[in-house]
Amino acid sequence: MADRVLVIGADAAGMSAASQALRSAKAAGRSLEVIAVDRGHWTSYSACGIPYWIAGDVPSPGALVARSPDEHRANGIDVRLVTEAVALDTDAGWVEVVDHAAGRTERIGYDELVIATGAAPVRPDVPGAGAAGIHGVQTLDDGAAVLESLARPPERAVVVGAGYIGLEMAEAMVRRGLAVTVVDRGEEPMNTLDPDLGTQVHAAMERMGIDVVTSAAVTAFETGPGGAVTAIVTDAGTYPADIVVLGTGVRPATGLARAAGLPLGPSGGLRTDDTQRVADGVWSAGDCVETWDRVRRDWVHVPLGTHANKQGRVLGTNLGGGQARFPGIVGTALTKVCDLELARTGLTEGDAVAAGLDHVAVTIESTTRSGYFPGTRPITVKMVAERPTGRLLGAQIVGRDGSAKRIDVCAMALWTELTVGELAMTDLAYAPPFSSVWDPVQIAARKAADRL
Amino acid sequence: MADRVLVIGADAAGMSAASQALRSAKAAGRSLEVIAVDRGHWTSYSACGIPYWIAGDVPSPGALVARSPDEHRANGIDVRLVTEAVALDTDAGWVEVVDHAAGRTERIGYDELVIATGAAPVRPDVPGAGAAGIHGVQTLDDGAAVLESLARPPERAVVVGAGYIGLEMAEAMVRRGLAVTVVDRGEEPMNTLDPDLGTQVHAAMERMGIDVVTSAAVTAFETGPGGAVTAIVTDAGTYPADIVVLGTGVRPATGLARAAGLPLGPSGGLRTDDTQRVADGVWSAGDCVETWDRVRRDWVHVPLGTHANKQGRVLGTNLGGGQARFPGIVGTALTKVCDLELARTGLTEGDAVAAGLDHVAVTIESTTRSGYFPGTRPITVKMVAERPTGRLLGAQIVGRDGSAKRIDVCAMALWTELTVGELAMTDLAYAPPFSSVWDPVQIAARKAADRL
Known part of the structure; x- marks a missing residue:
């Protein structure tokens, strides 16, 4: 008989996990029955897109849905909406759910449980x-x-x-x-x-x-x-x-998990290993978990869709019988305010001070294209490096069109623990419509290296 | 008495070297006399900007000049234009130059020589x-x-x-x-x-x-x-x-160096060590040198302004008494054709085949922003990875606005020898106006990892 997987929460993490578990199990020749319950009306949507829907950039909520309930059902997942999980017994292996549409309560037994209950506004x-x-x-x-x-x-x-x-x-x-x-x-x-x-x-x-x-x-x-x-x-x-x-801000929605005695960190987020496993037969991913921060070397709660998707995929791969691990994060994020783009990764200067790290912080002003190229725009890059090692600790970017995504270079440098001196000499792409001959990120890195 | 530095070629590499040598010497308490000769009329200009000047995007050649001859002179560099180096004796330590304006030939003795003669069109x-x-x-x-x-x-x-x-x-x-x-x-x-x-x-x-x-x-x-x-x-x-x-294409302009018996690679470019030193008292940087390719693990001739600037700075730091090294390149470049952006780094599939490397190549189609976000544009990413190690070998990107600079993430992954599986899980910035929830680069990396 097929093992039954019960997924609580049918958004990014839960449905990435469910879909990937089926793929992974199929590759391993296993058969899985997958049930996903959610108290809302939707599956697999971009919560990050909500402000743009409200602004009018996106015409309808449907546009934010990456995969609809029926598409998931067509892939073999038993999706049950407006269905809220209200109790959990991990010893006996069941979840009690209330189907608010039908007004019916039932217990669903499981072999493997995926907790993807997300977070709730504070x-x-x-x-x-x-x-x-x-x-x-x-x-x-x-x-x-x-x-x-x-x-x-x-x-x-x-x-x-x-x-x-x-x-x-x-x-x-x-x-x-x-x-x-x-x-x-x-x-x-x-x-x-x-x-x-x-x-x-x-x-x-x-x-x-x-x-x-x-x-x-x-x-x-x-x-x-x-x-x-x-x-x-x-x-x-x-x-x-x-x-x-x-x-x-938001807090992990981990009331059920807490009541069931599952391990939570100080933020209230579930603690998983790097396969996204919480305990025997219990898995979790997304906004309800804590994540390993490779720069802080500590657990943090960073509720972002990009982590939820990656963790869900890792979870599903492992649950289905494959092997994958989630290697942590470095704290990258970005957004825009009107025509101002802003981005950050790793530690701010404030973070470095709070952590008592010996450091240098530098800020440079540059342009997104060659200074003489039409459409070139201002960009500010701030960089924090550890003293005396020179290791990059973090970066922040504020600027106009074409600024913020440059943070990815800093995120890669943090990921691989480069020094600012090394970052200054990496082989980044240059042509006048795209960058100054020293990329602004490298101008900042060079200045930080000079200051060390 | 101050050591005399003679720089042949007053563009990016030569003048970066000259300026940095003065700064570095000053920091070391040394005094340098710096002479720079160039057969042309300009200093420190963006050759990469010439097509945009011709197109009319840039109003005048002056806009392409980062630092004028007079600005360099004000910094203490003796700049002599329309002055062509025609003979070199590295044993005796002199260069013969023709001042075409004055119609005069003279020998200039030096303690340290910087060859920054660039390249010439084939x-x-x-x-x-x-x-x-x-x-x-x-x-x-x-x-x-x-x-x-x-x-x-x-x-x-x-x-x-x-x-x-x-x-x-x-x-x-x-x-x-x-x-x-x-x-x-x-x-x-x-x-x-x-x-x-x-x-x-x-x-x-x-x-x-x-x-x-x-x-x-x-x-x-x-x-x-x-x-x-x-x-x-x-x-x-x-x-x-x-x-x-x-x-x-262009060839290294190394006739003088060749005649003087200095070491050249198969491309005709000068061979330097990673301090940009060619021989005792002889240095070189920019389009006239070969550069170490970290992916090919071989010397290559890649005449680009970004390398010329970095190498010139490294050269100047070392010449002046400091310490710096040029760590090589990974083959990153980009440009645009009308509204199509294109970029590459590392090896193409063709390169991998030619090198006899066991590899996988994948191509994905995605979007520059979230699929639902206004202004989202198509992007194609091709990725080549080594089998069975999974090490990224190279990437190519073709797409519309916001595509090409993403190559920098691939360049960083090549630089640090990440596998495509690792690249797929790095912490890149996501928000709907900037990226899909899996960045296109990571979608390609994930597909390559799946194929391995």
Whole structure:
């Protein structure tokens, strides 16, 4: 009889795992029965695309779906939507699920369990935080709720948190015609960059017409007679709001796993080995796990689709009988705010200081193409290197068109533990329409090497 | 008394070396006298920018000059232009130079010699190859000669050779309104790519209105009564031409070095150690040297500005008393043809076959942004990996906006000898405006790993 695999969570990690498990098992001559349950209405979608759907760049949620439930079913996966896992017994090997459509509860037994329950937005622990009109942006269903609100239409939006989702949602709502305020606790927006680069993000937000409030902590949400949010109260002032979007980060959705006594790290994320195995017959991947950071040499919670997809694939390969390992991350991420691109990998200067690492930090200004080439744009690169070894610790890039993806070169250098001196001499592509003769990344590396 | 450094050739390699030697000597408390001679009229210019100057993207040759003769003089370098080195005695330590402006010949003694004589266009060894109207494109003076011809104006241009310079010059002349034919010996244009990707280049050239003639060898140039070229004769037909541009590659300009008995490789390029030292008191860098290829594990002649700048800097650091080494190259290059970007690094499939390496080659089609994101464009990635080790051997990219600079990730993987399996799992930046969730480079690496 075929082993039964039960997948909780039918987004990137879960469905990558399910699909790859079937491929891997087939290659190994094994037969698997795969059931995937999800409390939402969708499978395999790009959560990262939600702000662009809300902005109007993407016409419909369907466009964000890489593979629909029916496509998965055609591949032999028993997908059950609007079906929530509510209890887990890893000793007995079953999960209790509620089919909200049918109003039915049942226990599904499994031989192998895949926990891909993702993450949930953090709600500030202040009065009124549960009010109507306050939205997290984590699932397509969340996105639909925001769009439904925008149809009313509201006039004033407040975004709490100036990280990736906060910036993207702020821009989306500006483009929808709302007056947008972004409130953040940090000195500058985008605290995954050092504040000296955050100032450029701040300026770009203001150029777009966003009201940026920094160094402000939320203390309450005010609500109106109907119970909906009407204003956000911070220690820097009160801001009226018809709609509030939370960009305050997410936490691993690991309540079931915690109750079942599975191993969690300090972030609340599941701890796996590098095959994505949690325990005998239990696997996990995606936003609900902690991931090994090769630069920090520590476990971190970094909920990104790119890791979820890779981990899901590794998980499925191993579950199906093949061999793969997830080798960790170096902390690469990027986004754009209007015409400003921003990217980072590894440690910021702030991170290096906090970690007590002896280091140098340098910042250079250059251009995305040869200085004389039409369409050349400014780019700022900041680089942090360990002293005295010269090992690259991290890089940050802020600039216009053609800037941010250059972070990949730094990510590769971190991955392979190059020194900044070595990075400065690598063979990167040069032609006037694409780069200065020393790539901006190498100008920064060279300057860091000179300073060491 | 200060040691005297004599630099022959005042472009990228020579002047990088000269400037860095002064900085390095200053740091070491040494005093240097630096003389730089060049037979042309310019210093430190971007030869790679010449096609864009001719196309009209760049307004004047001055825009291509990174540092003018007077700027170098202000930094303490004795720059002597229109001054040609004609003889060299390394035992006695002098160079004989002709100052063509003053009509004077003199011998300049040196303590340290820097040979940065660059490369010269290869002229086909056929009748008429010396005719007026046939232009190489290697120096700003060459560029000025082409522009002077275009002012006449000619109507029909033939470009010989469909490599980087050939393609860029063909596009420049199309944009100048000429009817352009490109003649190449290869099966497809751009023979530093495999022919299966070369077909895309071929199609892009034809979309621009270029007449592309492949598998054709030049057998003669026909000339008119005034001695100027009128047609190009090939084994595939005869093509009328008012102007001919040679994109047939360049050879190291090492006549002086050869006569002086300095060590040359099979390409005619000088052999240096990794400090850019040729012999006692003799140094060299740039288009006149051979360079160590880390993938081929052999010496190659790759005349590119990016290597010239890096080698010049390494040379200057060592000459001045510091320590630096040039670690070699992996064969990275890129350009664009109209809206098609193309890039390569390492070995092509053809190279792997020629080298007798057991390998796999895969090609994937993907998009530059998330498939659903506005402005996403097609990209093709071809990857070659060694069997059975899985080590990446090379990559080629052809695609639209945002494609070609991704080659840098492959160059970094080659540099650090990653396997395609490792490359597929590295932490590259993802967000919908910048990439699919698996970067196209990683999709190719994954496919190659699966095939191994």
